[in-house]
Amino acid sequence: MRPDDLFAEDRQRRVALGLQRSLRPVDGPQDARVIVDGCAVLSLCSNNYLGLANHPALIEAAVEAAREYGIGAGASRLISGSMRLHHDLEDRLAAFKGAEASLLFTSGYHANLGVISSLVGDGDAVFSDALNHASLIDGCRLSGAAVHVYAHADVDALERRLRVVPARRRLIVTDSVFSMDGDAAPLADICDLAERYDAMLMVDEAHATGVLGRRGAGLVEALGLEPRITVQMGTLGKALGAFGAYVAGSRALIEFLVNRARTFIFTTALPPPVVAAAAAALRIVEREPERRAAVRRNALRLREGLLGIGYDVPGDADCHILPVLVGDAEATMALSAALLAAGVFAHGIRPPTVPDGTARIRATVMATHTDADIDAAVEAFAACARRARPARRPALQR
Numbered sequence: 001m002r003p004d005d006l007f008a009e010d011r012q013r014r015v016a017l018g019l020q021r022s023l024r025p026v027d028g029p030q031d032a033r034v035i036v037d038g039c040a041v042l043s044l045c046s047n048n049y050l051g052l053a054n055h056p057a058l059i060e061a062a063v064e065a066a067r068e069y070g071i072g073a074g075a076s077r078l079i080s081g082s083m084r085l086h087h088d089l090e091d092r093l094a095a096f097k098g099a100e101a102s103l104l105f106t107s108g109y110h111a112n113l114g115v116i117s118s119l120v121g122d123g124d125a126v127f128s129d130a131l132n133h134a135s136l137i138d139g140c141r142l143s144g145a146a147v148h149v150y151a152h153a154d155v156d157a158l159e160r161r162l163r164v165v166p167a168r169r170r171l172i173v174t175d176s177v178f179s180m181d182g183d184a185a186p187l188a189d190i191c192d193l194a195e196r197y198d199a200m201l202m203v204d205e206a207h208a209t210g211v212l213g214r215r216g217a218g219l220v221e222a223l224g225l226e227p228r229i230t231v232q233m234g235t236l237g238k239a240l241g242a243f244g245a246y247v248a249g250s251r252a253l254i255e256f257l258v259n260r261a262r263t264f265i266f267t268t269a270l271p272p273p274v275v276a277a278a279a280a281a282l283r284i285v286e287r288e289p290e291r292r293a294a295v296r297r298n299a300l301r302l303r304e305g306l307l308g309i310g311y312d313v314p315g316d317a318d319c320h321i322l323p324v325l326v327g328d329a330e331a332t333m334a335l336s337a338a339l340l341a342a343g344v345f346a347h348g349i350r351p352p353t354v355p356d357g358t359a360r361i362r363a364t365v366m367a368t369h370t371d372a373d374i375d376a377a378v379e380a381f382a383a384c385a386r387r388a389r390p391a392r393r394p395a396l397q398r
């Protein structure tokens with residue numbers, strides 16, 4: 001088959017299923033309002049939860065680092081790219097996460113692929129929540145271990161699998177806050193199971209870092225589970241407003257990953273301005289708990305408003321990620337387009353990102369949204385309500 005025929009055939013199939021995706025340019029900085037198609041619209045689809053991506057302290061830190069260290073790290077960490085800035089941020093992240101040590105990765109995707117494929121392999125078993133992020137799913141697949149998907153957040157289902165699956169090494173992987181569903185994993189129960197069945201446990205705090213916990217370190221901190229988790233992973237590109245990711249755990253784990261994780265070893269180190277910006281963000285997270293409180297307040301206000309006008313919004317009551325369920329992929333994209341025309345940028349999420357029949361608007365709030373912003377968003381959803389088809393509950397497996 002000629003490549004162009006292959007692409008055309010695939011496109012036709014995507015379009016027929018309402019799954020065609022395309023890129024939309026956004027102008028200006030990532031803020032509560034962004035410029036789309038030349039118009040300022042309210043952003044309800046950024047992971048910049050604390051509003052730090054455009055914060056003057058991060059910009060200043062990045063500019064200073066660029067002046068002092070340059071733009072690029074120039075090499076991988078194991079060659080000449082391991083700059084003092086990387087080591088300092090790793091020390092601070094370890095203390096932040098209540099761990100002995102931490103390691104930076106180029107992105108959360110790299111971290112999840114590298115960690116899972118280092119910890120388990122052929123002959124081992126990995127147990128993965130059905131609604132885990134794609135990067136965890138891909139890490140499981142890449143590892144070569146037998147993958148056992150358990151029903152979402154279902155500890156009984158997980159235990160049934162752990163009881164009958166023998167393996168040399170066993171690893172449980174879960175999001176802490178689920179990125180498309182806005183609910184939290186039952187982490188304390190999962191820790192109990194990991195200990196009872198002698199399994200390692202990896203928790204992805206991409207959407208909890210900076211937002212949950214007394215100091216903003218995540219759900220693991222909120223529940224006081226730090227010493228019971230083998231691998232705490234999180235990202236620097238969401239609430240921390242920068243880019244990259246970290247893995248925190250024991251010194252032995254970090255030494256193991258430095259030597260084993262191919263997505264750490266074979267890639268250029270994070271650029272100095274990005275590392276400096278992430279360090280500045282960490283200082284703000286620690287010093288300004290009011291940002292976390294604002295995120296929670298806005299989440300509660302938006303959820304209450306959407307429920308009040310009849311939308312189906314599952315997930316945890318105060319979670320900053322609100323899945324507004326529509327069900328049908330095309331109807332979801334029609335709702336997203338209608339919202340944009342009404343001045344609200346809220347992305348539709350379709351399969352394969354979410355299971356078939358559970359397409360949704362994934363609405364996220366930021367600390368920098370005002371009450372008036374949230375109320376305007378609810379009004380826009382109300383005006384567009386007639387376009388949405390009845391919602392369906394998410395299926396548990398994908």
Ligand SMILES: Cc1ncc(COP(=O)(O)O)c(C=O)c1O
Pocket residue numbers: 106107108109110112133135175179204206207235236237244245
């Ligand atoms: C739960 C989760 N893990 C990992 C990632 C990947 O992180 P990154 O964007 O830094 O690659 C994301 C989002 O992108 C995510 O939502």
